[in-house]
Amino acid sequence: xxxxxxxxxxxxxxxxxxxxxxxxxxxxxxxxxxGEFSSYSGVFLLGIMCSMYMWPASIxxxxxxxxxxxxxxxxxxxxxxxxxxxxxxxxTAKMRELWDEQATSFKGRLQDASFRIQDxxxxxxxPGIDTFRSSGAEEDRVGVRMNRQGVTVRHPVVMIPxxxxxxxxxxxxxxxxxxxxxxxxxxxxxxxxxxxTDPECWARHLALNATTGLDPLQRPHYNRSIRVRxxxxxxxADFFVAGxxxxxxxxxxxxxxxxxxxxxxxxxxxxxxxxxDLEKRDRYFTRLRNQIETLVSLTGEKAVIVTHSMGGNVxxxxxQWVTYRVHRNWVHDxxxxxxxxxxxxxxxxxxxxxxxxxxxxxxxxxGRGFSDIVTHIFGPMSRRTLWRTCSSLAMIMPVGGDGxxxxxxxxxxxxxxxxxxxxxxxxMDLLASEENMPEELKRISPWLLDGIRRTRPAxxxxxASVPEPPEHVWANMLAxxxxxxxxxxxxxxxGVGVPTDVTAVVGDTGDxxxxxxxxxxxxxxxxxxxxxxxxxxxxxxxxxxxMCKKGWQDPQRNPARTPCIVREYMDNPKSAATxxxxxxxxxxxxxxxxxxxxxxxxxxxxxxxxxxxxxGDHVDILGNKEMLADLLTVVSGGEVEERILxxxxxxxxxxxxxx
Numbered sequence: 001x002x003x004x005x006x007x008x009x010x011x012x013x014x015x016x017x018x019x020x021x022x023x024x025x026x027x028x029x030x031x032x033x034x035g036e037f038s039s040y041s042g043v044f045l046l047g048i049m050c051s052m053y054m055w056p057a058s059i060x061x062x063x064x065x066x067x068x069x070x071x072x073x074x075x076x077x078x079x080x081x082x083x084x085x086x087x088x089x090x091x092t093a094k095m096r097e098l099w100d101e102q103a104t105s106f107k108g109r110l111q112d113a114s115f116r117i118q119d120x121x122x123x124x125x126x127p128g129i130d131t132f133r134s135s136g137a138e139e140d141r142v143g144v145r146m147n148r149q150g151v152t153v154r155h156p157v158v159m160i161p162x163x164x165x166x167x168x169x170x171x172x173x174x175x176x177x178x179x180x181x182x183x184x185x186x187x188x189x190x191x192x193x194x195x196x197t198d199p200e201c202w203a204r205h206l207a208l209n210a211t212t213g214l215d216p217l218q219r220p221h222y223n224r225s226i227r228v229r230x231x232x233x234x235x236x237a238d239f240f241v242a243g244x245x246x247x248x249x250x251x252x253x254x255x256x257x258x259x260x261x262x263x264x265x266x267x268x269x270x271x272x273x274x275x276x277d278l279e280k281r282d283r284y285f286t287r288l289r290n291q292i293e294t295l296v297s298l299t300g301e302k303a304v305i306v307t308h309s310m311g312g313n314v315x316x317x318x319x320q321w322v323t324y325r326v327h328r329n330w331v332h333d334x335x336x337x338x339x340x341x342x343x344x345x346x347x348x349x350x351x352x353x354x355x356x357x358x359x360x361x362x363x364x365x366x367g368r369g370f371s372d373i374v375t376h377i378f379g380p381m382s383r384r385t386l387w388r389t390c391s392s393l394a395m396i397m398p399v400g401g402d403g404x405x406x407x408x409x410x411x412x413x414x415x416x417x418x419x420x421x422x423x424x425x426x427x428m429d430l431l432a433s434e435e436n437m438p439e440e441l442k443r444i445s446p447w448l449l450d451g452i453r454r455t456r457p458a459x460x461x462x463x464a465s466v467p468e469p470p471e472h473v474w475a476n477m478l479a480x481x482x483x484x485x486x487x488x489x490x491x492x493x494x495g496v497g498v499p500t501d502v503t504a505v506v507g508d509t510g511d512x513x514x515x516x517x518x519x520x521x522x523x524x525x526x527x528x529x530x531x532x533x534x535x536x537x538x539x540x541x542x543x544x545x546x547m548c549k550k551g552w553q554d555p556q557r558n559p560a561r562t563p564c565i566v567r568e569y570m571d572n573p574k575s576a577a578t579x580x581x582x583x584x585x586x587x588x589x590x591x592x593x594x595x596x597x598x599x600x601x602x603x604x605x606x607x608x609x610x611x612x613x614x615x616g617d618h619v620d621i622l623g624n625k626e627m628l629a630d631l632l633t634v635v636s637g638g639e640v641e642e643r644i645l646x647x648x649x650x651x652x653x654x655x656x657x658x659x
Contacts, residue, residue, distance in 0.1 A: 141252070151636045152636060154636045157265070158288070160315055161271075163396070168230055169229055170228055176201035184231065211443060263299060269314070271310065272392055275392070279321065307343060320480050329484070336489070344543045346398065351394070352397045356430060385440070388438070398424070417508065469481075477551065478551060486562065490548065491565050493627055494569070494616075496535070496568050497534065502531060567630060567643050569616050569645075614626070
């Protein structure tokens, strides 16, 4: 049921209004004015919205969904959403009639509905990447311009995506999802349809076995495994959902200077798995090593590794694996440079909050209505149960203890519990300790009890070789040294100036049986229970840049003195005037008779729901023209200079890194 006229009259466009200054920001992590709606929030918000408005009228909507929808319409604060919903409704009215006329049973109606929804999205022109720019003119493209200036292919490029941005496909599953063979259970609009029609089935197939961290068994006979596997090739991470680009613009920029399948590779992986299990189940590191060696052999040049988000952490773990399991000089022999884009090198609070409470700021940023929908269908207990089967989230929890996440460096703790600031160790103990280790986390207890809590590598005597760290420490960049690769260059590219959660105000309110024990107290701050600091929305500044600026200046962490160069990009969100232009363009397209698919493409590909070309947002930076130009410079054999726009140097001075 669409929102009423009175509901629409009260809608206020979130991106269009002037941003309010962020309150409660870190004293050492000041940010400029900024909002709280990010690319991550946008993915889920738009997916939920599409699913709701494509629900066939002839199929009864579950009561929990309809009641949540009523809350959505009463509380949403974005006039674009209402406008977009109207457009989708207009375009699907005839389809609804068709469904009602042709369907003869509930099963038939549901099956027919899914095909009709697919028909709508087939008209969305995903490959039309020119729609993601202010103009489709070829000369606007970074790669075309730089190629005309003589920039061309040199080093082969291997790309490693981050958490949640690789699509996951169903290869074998239970009867409720068996018809989905090789369709995406994650990373498409169809995943939202499955979430609404059968959330328990969807969650069972996305979850891993809580005891092993690997494939779960199928119900009811438990004689076969559920097999969900990562999509492969550039298509695995170029778009998240139809029209919503992730790596798409970066891949195009590389192609514009001459790259193709013979000179670049997308190393997609199952982002749910613990890093050790990537090798155990999929031989991911063995395949990655072989692919890099093949590209180096084909081109005669060492490779450049380009990572995004958790991909940087996966690559660090790979360097430990290849150094101690293959050859100590492998990285030196095969790698020219490593470019980490938005990598949470020292972890991110969001991962910790998700595992502790089944909640994070993304749900608050959706707005009350959308958050209500998710909570009705997939509440905190269900979310936490699912997330705790994904060991990768634990791999990117904050490392460094009070030296990084409390005290003089930030002035803010990870957690304020019932009015008291907790130390980093106390915060970690809320999740897992020797006395209180949840059953579903026991498989990664060495990491939770030891690996994540170390702050330095083992001491090395003068003249001795670097000892091999324990495998459960390899994911901790503070405690596992870089390989000896004196000719390699490291770069940290990331955005700044975006309000980012650094502290959660938490209450002890549940029993961990009927409800989660710890919950965020939404009214405790002006930001839905979170204190904010500088960062890229997902990752705080100190986690993005502190390892490059200070951590790897320590010879015990970086025995080869491999240089690490910081390159910061200030977030420059769209102004109200630009957003008004976007709205005018949408209205003009509607007046010109644009189809629902074309309208959907316009809404998803840019405009109000993305940060735009000058964005410093965690995901949208992958479309930042300046960042793309810097990346093309590096992969073509050039160098870029350090640029720090934040107070990173001040923070580095305050970090009392123990020796």
